[in-house]
Amino acid sequence: MHRLKTVRLEDLSVVAVLIFFGVAGSIPGIAPNQANEMTGAAATALQTLIGVGAQLVVNLIIAVFLVQHRQLMRQSAMLLLAPLTLTGWALASIAWSSDPGLTARRAIPFGMASAFAACLTLRFPQQRLLVLVRCTFLVLAFWSAVLALTFPAIGLDASTGHGGDWQGAFTQKNACGRAMVFAIAAMCTQRGFSTTRGIMLLLFVAELGFSGSRGAWLLGGVLLAALGMFRAGCALERSTRTAFFAVSIIVGSCLCGFGVAEFPVIAELIGRDPTLTGRTAIWHEVWLAIRHRPLLGYGFSAFWHGAQGASWDVVVALKFVLFHAHNGFLEIWLELGGAGLLLFLAGFTRALVLLWPEVRAGQFEEAAWPFSILLLVALYDIDENTLLTFNGLFWVLYCAVLVQLEVQASARRHVRAVLASVRPSPTSTGWIAPALASCESMPSPSMWLPAGNRMVPWLQRRSAADTPELSGLHAKIAQPRGMHHGGSPWL
Numbered sequence: 001m002h003r004l005k006t007v008r009l010e011d012l013s014v015v016a017v018l019i020f021f022g023v024a025g026s027i028p029g030i031a032p033n034q035a036n037e038m039t040g041a042a043a044t045a046l047q048t049l050i051g052v053g054a055q056l057v058v059n060l061i062i063a064v065f066l067v068q069h070r071q072l073m074r075q076s077a078m079l080l081l082a083p084l085t086l087t088g089w090a091l092a093s094i095a096w097s098s099d100p101g102l103t104a105r106r107a108i109p110f111g112m113a114s115a116f117a118a119c120l121t122l123r124f125p126q127q128r129l130l131v132l133v134r135c136t137f138l139v140l141a142f143w144s145a146v147l148a149l150t151f152p153a154i155g156l157d158a159s160t161g162h163g164g165d166w167q168g169a170f171t172q173k174n175a176c177g178r179a180m181v182f183a184i185a186a187m188c189t190q191r192g193f194s195t196t197r198g199i200m201l202l203l204f205v206a207e208l209g210f211s212g213s214r215g216a217w218l219l220g221g222v223l224l225a226a227l228g229m230f231r232a233g234c235a236l237e238r239s240t241r242t243a244f245f246a247v248s249i250i251v252g253s254c255l256c257g258f259g260v261a262e263f264p265v266i267a268e269l270i271g272r273d274p275t276l277t278g279r280t281a282i283w284h285e286v287w288l289a290i291r292h293r294p295l296l297g298y299g300f301s302a303f304w305h306g307a308q309g310a311s312w313d314v315v316v317a318l319k320f321v322l323f324h325a326h327n328g329f330l331e332i333w334l335e336l337g338g339a340g341l342l343l344f345l346a347g348f349t350r351a352l353v354l355l356w357p358e359v360r361a362g363q364f365e366e367a368a369w370p371f372s373i374l375l376l377v378a379l380y381d382i383d384e385n386t387l388l389t390f391n392g393l394f395w396v397l398y399c400a401v402l403v404q405l406e407v408q409a410s411a412r413r414h415v416r417a418v419l420a421s422v423r424p425s426p427t428s429t430g431w432i433a434p435a436l437a438s439c440e441s442m443p444s445p446s447m448w449l450p451a452g453n454r455m456v457p458w459l460q461r462r463s464a465a466d467t468p469e470l471s472g473l474h475a476k477i478a479q480p481r482g483m484h485h486g487g488s489p490w491l
Contacts, residue, residue, distance in 0.1 A: 011132060013061050018136040020058045024391035025171045027051045062116045072122050079410055080118050082350055083402035086343045087114040089336055090300040097299020106301035110390040117399035126404060130186055130369060137183035138200055141207050144168020144176060165212030177216025180208035184220060188227050189368035219379050226375060234362040242360055276383050279326045285314045286325045290333050297337035301390060328381025331388050347402060354405040366408060373401045
């Protein structure tokens with residue numbers, strides 16, 4: 001009973017931290033006062049105290065979580081090098097930052113969030129982690145609906161021309177729409193269906209519609225179409241599947257090229273400004289700023305100071321104040337330089353390479369969530385910034401996916417090594433237990449599960465008949481040693 005309560009407390013703590021990351025931009029005192037679009041005013045002393053207190057509590061929870069699982073992190077350290085390289089570069093930028101104090105204050109929570117994401121992935125199998133992510137978005141969606149319906153002064157977007165659009169618990173309608181797109185991804189990346197999951201999906205879709213964010217509508221449609229094709233491809237035979245995905249990639253690339261070439265026409269059809277509401281002008285001014293410090297950038301979170309520092313030139317040219325580049329890739333270049341952008345692109349490319357074996361093998365449940373996150377990060381960061389946010393939920397999800405792909409690749413290597421070493425005869429069964437024990441010895445439960453799941457079909461193909469060892473195999477994989485990975489099946 002004590003163990004069950006401990007696990008439940010851990011789950012609740014994880015969801016609480018993820019909720020904080022989801023709405024941190026709306027919390028006065030830790031979000032920039034000028035960017036606090038929910039109140040349109042500087043934070044009061046009390047609001048600042050509450051905001052800083054919330055940040056400290058979250059940092060404490062993360063620290064306790066990391067200390068509790070320090071052995072797991074230490075044993076899996078080699079898997080974390082590639083995913084956390086960009087985080088390390090952000091921390092290193094304190095050395096050359098144009099505002100070292102601010103960079104340190106922002107980079108340390110950013111580093112803690114990255115470590116938290118990595119530890120989550122090592123601690124929980126993917127499907128269990130998805131349950132926690134769904135719970136997070138469910139709370140955010142319900143909270144947003146309550147604010148929009150009962151406190152319209154807070155829950156509705158007050159910007160000109162958007163009266164009635166829901167912003168909910170977020171800073172504005174586009175942030176609400178973006179969160180619901182990620183929530184839909186969390187609901188649609190697992191096989192099976194239940195009434196409760198269907199109701200949750202309807203809630204997310206409805207809130208996406210009420211947000212009035214046309215960009216989110218478009219990307220939500222792209223996501224569902226891509227997942228539909230992905231699911232269809234996974235149902236094909238292996239030889240046909242590879243050709244199907246290769247053709248899909250080529251067609252998708254051609255469509256993207258066509259979209260870029262004909263963007264003014266497409267923008268007019270969907271009711272968008274061809275300049276993306278002035279974003280192209282912002283990008284031009286940001287590029288001029290990048291040219292002054294192209295290699296190392298201005299330091300993590302050190303550029304945007306409104307009427308102060310280097311950002312003043314951008315403010316003067318555009319005649320309004322802004323606090324990010326409205327393009328995630330330019331933001332990385334601006335803050336962490338060309339070196340930082342290359343590190344991000346290398347990590348993203350590595351993630352795609354590690355994802356391909358899962359796609360080729362038709363592993364929908366293991367590949368759909370990483371595929372969705374990588375797709376949404378690539379598309380959303382064209383005209384928004386979801387990456388370099390020191391309290392950002394989407395950076396945490398992206399970082400977790402990078403670690404997950406490293407975990408799955410390690411599991412594949414481990415299984416190949418185990419299977420190559422046992423070399424059983426077709427009728428022998430004595431080798432099953434040692435092979436499984438070898439997989440179970442892997443340091444992370446989230447590594448054991450994909451390794452064990454890959455072992456099952458191999459065992460079944462090579463065993464003459466169903467044996468007691470095989471009959472207990474699925475139960476052993478479903479509840480590995482020392483691991484709580486179950487949860488409500490309806491989530």
